[in-house]
Amino acid sequence: PEDMDHFEPILEMGVNRMPMLGTAGIHTFFNGPESFTPDDRYYLGEAPELSGYWMATGYNSIGIVSSGGAGMALAQWINDGEAPFDLWEVDIRRAQPFQKNRRYLKERVSETLGLLYADHFPYRQMATSRGVRRSPLHEHLKARGAVFGEVAGWERANWFAREGQEREYRYSWKRQNWFENQREEHLAVRNGVGLFDMTSFGKIRVEGRDACAFLQRLCANDMDVAPGRIVYTQMLNAKGGIESDLTVTRLSETAYFLVVPGATLQRDLAWLRKHVAEEFVVITDVTAAEAVICVMGPEARKLIQKVSPNDFSNEVNPFGTFQEIEIGMGLARAHRVTYVGELGWELYVSTEQAAHVFEAIAEAGADVGLKLCGLHTLDSCRIEKAFRHFGHDITDEENVLEAGLGFAVKTSKAGFIGRDAVLRKKEAGLSRRLVQFRLKDPQPLLFHNEAILRDGRIVGPITSGNYGHHLGGAIGLGYVPCEGESEADVLGSSYEVEIAGERFAAEASLKPMYDPKAERVKM
Numbered sequence: 001p002e003d004m005d006h007f008e009p010i011l012e013m014g015v016n017r018m019p020m021l022g023t024a025g026i027h028t029f030f031n032g033p034e035s036f037t038p039d040d041r042y043y044l045g046e047a048p049e050l051s052g053y054w055m056a057t058g059y060n061s062i063g064i065v066s067s068g069g070a071g072m073a074l075a076q077w078i079n080d081g082e083a084p085f086d087l088w089e090v091d092i093r094r095a096q097p098f099q100k101n102r103r104y105l106k107e108r109v110s111e112t113l114g115l116l117y118a119d120h121f122p123y124r125q126m127a128t129s130r131g132v133r134r135s136p137l138h139e140h141l142k143a144r145g146a147v148f149g150e151v152a153g154w155e156r157a158n159w160f161a162r163e164g165q166e167r168e169y170r171y172s173w174k175r176q177n178w179f180e181n182q183r184e185e186h187l188a189v190r191n192g193v194g195l196f197d198m199t200s201f202g203k204i205r206v207e208g209r210d211a212c213a214f215l216q217r218l219c220a221n222d223m224d225v226a227p228g229r230i231v232y233t234q235m236l237n238a239k240g241g242i243e244s245d246l247t248v249t250r251l252s253e254t255a256y257f258l259v260v261p262g263a264t265l266q267r268d269l270a271w272l273r274k275h276v277a278e279e280f281v282v283i284t285d286v287t288a289a290e291a292v293i294c295v296m297g298p299e300a301r302k303l304i305q306k307v308s309p310n311d312f313s314n315e316v317n318p319f320g321t322f323q324e325i326e327i328g329m330g331l332a333r334a335h336r337v338t339y340v341g342e343l344g345w346e347l348y349v350s351t352e353q354a355a356h357v358f359e360a361i362a363e364a365g366a367d368v369g370l371k372l373c374g375l376h377t378l379d380s381c382r383i384e385k386a387f388r389h390f391g392h393d394i395t396d397e398e399n400v401l402e403a404g405l406g407f408a409v410k411t412s413k414a415g416f417i418g419r420d421a422v423l424r425k426k427e428a429g430l431s432r433r434l435v436q437f438r439l440k441d442p443q444p445l446l447f448h449n450e451a452i453l454r455d456g457r458i459v460g461p462i463t464s465g466n467y468g469h470h471l472g473g474a475i476g477l478g479y480v481p482c483e484g485e486s487e488a489d490v491l492g493s494s495y496e497v498e499i500a501g502e503r504f505a506a507e508a509s510l511k512p513m514y515d516p517k518a519e520r521v522k523m
Contacts, residue, residue: 002029036060038099038108038129040116043092044074045083048270054078055092060113082237086397093267096152104129121171122447123158123376125149135199136291136354140362144372147178152263154200159374160185173500174445178376179467186380186469188371189340193297195361196373198346199354202265203287204258206272210279211254217416218275219248220400220409227252230320230337233408234400235271236418240425241396242403244268245388247337249322259346261390262287275417291354295361296344298523299368304345306364307357310334312345319522328360340378341385341515343523380466383475386436386512392448392464393434393477401425402479404434404510432479433490436513437462437497437506439474444499446474451498452506454480462497471513480508 007029015022037043037058047053056074059066076084088094099105108129125148133153135141142148146157147167159178161167170177188194206215215223221233227250235244244264249257260268265287272283295304301312310317310325312334317323322335330353335346349357362370379389386404388394394403401409401422409422439446446465451458465476476497482490487510496503507513515521 001031003031034059034061036109036113037095038105038112039094040112041090042066042070043095044070044087044090045077045092046270048093048266051274060116082239083396086395088267088391088395091267093270094263096266098132098153104132119171121173123149123169123176124171125158125169131155133200135197136351137197137199137293137358140355140358141197141372146372146374149375151200152265154262156200157197157372157374159376160372182374182376182380182467183469185371185373185377188369189297189342189373189377189381190470191298192369192371193295193299193303193365194340194371194373194377195365196294196296196375196378198292198294198378199290200262201287201292202258202260202262202268203285203290203348204260204265204269204272205255205284205286206258206281207255207284208279208281209254211256211281214276214279214281215248215256216413218272220416220418220422221248222410222413223248223250223256225250228321228323230322230335232337234394234405235268236400236416236422237396238418238421239396240399240401240418240421242390242394242398242400242405243271243396245390245394247335249335264390289351290348291351293347293349293354293358293361294344295347296338296340296342296373298343298520300342300344301523303361303365303368303370304334306367307360308334314522328357330357330360332357338521339387340381341387341512341518342381342520344521376466380469380475383464383466383477384468384471384512384514386477386509386514388434388477389464398434398479399425399430402430402432402434429484431483432460432481433487433510434463434477435480435490436509436511437476437478437495438468438471438509438513439476439497440505440507442473444474444502444504446476446497446499448476450476452478452480453496453498453503454493456494456496458498468514475513476506 035058040060042059043055043057047055056070073084111128134155138155141157145161147159147161148155149158159181212224218235219233220236221231230247230249232247234242237243246258246260251257269285304312308325308327317336319336322333325332325334333348337346338344411422446462448462448464450462452460459481460479462476462478468475480490491508495506495508497506
C-alpha cells in the first residue's frame with residue numbers, strides 16, 4: 001500500500017533539489033521488495049558451479065539505472081564467452097559459498113545498506129558477520145596485538161597494536177592511527193625479519209596424468225619444469241588479458257599446487273574447471289588443509305635455521321624452489337618465494353600443526369628481532385617492489401605485456417590460451433605501460449583512482465597505492481598511454497598526481513624503484 005508519510009520527506013528533499021518535481025505528479029506509486037548483496041554490488045555472470053546458467057541479480061536498488069549497461073555486458077559475455085571489459089567488481093565469482101548462510105546475510109546486508117551514503121573511508125572494515133573464517137593462528141595473533149580486517153570471510157591481521165594502544169581503526173582520509181605501526185613493521189621486513197599469516201591464500205591441487213599438458217594450455221609460462229620448481233605465471237584469456245595471477249609449484253610428475261589470492265579462489269577454480277577438455281585431471285580446493293606462515297626479510301634464513309635442521313642455502317634451496325622440511329616438531333613445505341621483495345619462505349603447514357610451528361618460530365625469533373606484520377605492511381612492501389595486485393593493477397582487460405609481465409610469458413610454447421593475442425600485441429607495439437610512481441612530497445597518501453597527469457594532462461588513474469616507508473613517500477602504480485613511444489619517451493615526461501584537487505610532483509619508473517635487479521630475494 002501507499003505510505004505517503006514515509007515517502008513525503010524524501011519527496012520534499014527531491015523537490016528542493018529539482019523544483020520541477022513539485023508539479024510533475026505521481027503516475028505510479030510502487031512499493032515492493034528489493035534484493036541486496038553482502039558488499040552492495042550486484043551479481044553478474046555465469047554461475048561458477050553450473051555451466052550455462054547466467055545471472056543478473058542482487059541490484060541493491062540500482063537495477064533500473066544499471067539495466068542498459070548490465071544487459072549489454074551480459075549479452076556480450078554470453079555471446080563471446082568472455083567479459084567485454086573488466087567486470088570483477090560485480091562478477092558472481094567473487095561470492096563465497098558460505099555467504100548463502102541466512103544469518104550472515106541478514107546481519108551483513110543490514111550494515112552494508114546502512115553505509116550506502118556514508119563516507120567510504122580507505123580501509124573501512126565491516127563490523128557485522130565477522131569471525132566466520134579464521135586461521136589456526138588467529139588467537140595467537142590476537143593475543144599479540146593483531147587488529148583484524150576481513151576479506152572473503154577470512155579474518156586477517158592487518159596491523160599489530162603496541163602494548164596499551166587502542167586496537168581499533170580510526171578512519172581518516174589522511175594518515176590513520178596505524179600508520180606508525182605499519183612503518184615499524186615495514187622497516188622490520190626490510191632490515192630484519194617479519195612474520196605474516198597468509199593462511200587465507202587460495203590453494204588448489206591439479207593432479208592426474210594430463211596435469212602438465214592441461215596447465216601448459218592454461219598458463220602463459222612454462223609448466224613443464226622439474227618437480228620442486230615454483231613458477232610465477234598468469235592464466236590469460238583469448239584477448240591476452242589476465243584472468244588469474246598465481247604461482248604454480250610442481251610437486252611431482254603428475255601433481256601441481258596452485259596458490260592464488262583468497263578473494264579470487266572461486267573465480268580461479270571456475271576458470272580451471274571450465275577449461276577441462278579431454279584431459280584426465282582432478283582439480284581440488286585444498287585451502288583449508290594448510291596454514292601459511294611467511295617468514296620474510298634479510299634475517300629470514302638465520303631465523304628459520306634456528307627451528308629446522310634442513311639446509312636453506314642457495315645451493316640446496318634457491319629462489320623459486322621448495323623443499324619438504326622438519327620445523328620444530330612438525331613438518332612443512334618451505335616455498336622460497338616472496339610478495340614483499342625480500343629473502344623469505346612461505347611455510348605450508350598442516351592446520352593441526354600450525355600453532356606449534358608458529359610458537360617454535362616466535363620463540364626462536366626473540367633472538368633475531370622477529371616482528372609480527374599485517375596485511376597493510378605486505379601491501380606497502382609489495383608496491384615498493386612494484387608487484388602487481390590482481391583486481392587493481394591487472395585484470396582480464398589489461399594485456400599481460402602492457403602490465404609489464406612479459407617475462408612470465410613463454411611465446412615459444414605453443415598452444416596456450418592468449419598466445420595469439422600476445423604475439424599480435426608484441427608485433428603491433430604497446431599502447432600503454434604500467435608505471436610506478438613515487439610522490440616527491442613525503443606527506444600525501446595514495447590509495448587508488450587518483451588522477452595521473454603527464455606534462456599537465458590527465459592520462460589515467462592510479463590503480464593501487466600505499467606508502468613506501470623505505471622509499472620515503474607514497475607509491476602508486478598506473479597505466480600511461482604510449483602509442484608508438486619508447487621507454488625513454490615515457491620516462492622523459494613530467495608527471496604529477498592529483499589528490500583532492502591538489503597536484504603533487506611524482507617520480508616515474510618502469511622498473512621497481514626498490515631493488516630493481518631483484519638481488520635481495522636471492523641473498
